[in-house]
Amino acid sequence: MKELDRFIRDIPDFPKPGIIFKDITPLLGNGEAFRRTIDLLHDRAKKMKAEAILGIESRGFIFGGALAMRLGCGFIPARKPGKLPYHTDRVSYSLEYGENTLEIHKDAVAPGQRVLIVDDLLATGGTAAACAKLVRGQQGIVAGCLFVVELGFLSGRKQLASIPTESLLLYS
Numbered sequence: 001m002k003e004l005d006r007f008i009r010d011i012p013d014f015p016k017p018g019i020i021f022k023d024i025t026p027l028l029g030n031g032e033a034f035r036r037t038i039d040l041l042h043d044r045a046k047k048m049k050a051e052a053i054l055g056i057e058s059r060g061f062i063f064g065g066a067l068a069m070r071l072g073c074g075f076i077p078a079r080k081p082g083k084l085p086y087h088t089d090r091v092s093y094s095l096e097y098g099e100n101t102l103e104i105h106k107d108a109v110a111p112g113q114r115v116l117i118v119d120d121l122l123a124t125g126g127t128a129a130a131c132a133k134l135v136r137g138q139q140g141i142v143a144g145c146l147f148v149v150e151l152g153f154l155s156g157r158k159q160l161a162s163i164p165t166e167s168l169l170l171y172s
Contacts, residue, residue, distance in 0.1 A: 048144040050116035059120035093130035109140035125159030
């Protein structure tokens, strides 16, 4: 995936000192690189037989929305509290910088529906694991998790051990 790696920019000391942030905006800003990213995600998603894509706020919306359209399936937004207009299910979880909460609509997942979780980055795995909990809480099946970038040194896959998980770019 070296073809995409050149579109990922390192931002030192963001959001706090000692962190090297992997910035995907150059990838999004290049039409060919963005198309190629969706193509590669699509190839992996087909194998997981997803019936819906759950995109994690906010960059997961970009990749997840495009992927859902490409697959011809529905899109489920996982959002921060108070952002969805209907009744929601919520889960709180820990992440590398503190605590967070995500919600999906109570009727977002049909029982037995295969849902693929999509986001731009896998770090510690807490956010994706929380989304898996939301899907399972509505009797859905987590078909897998797809990421553009994975920070392997943070061992996020451990939290997703029972879920098929793939990423396009791995930074060890």
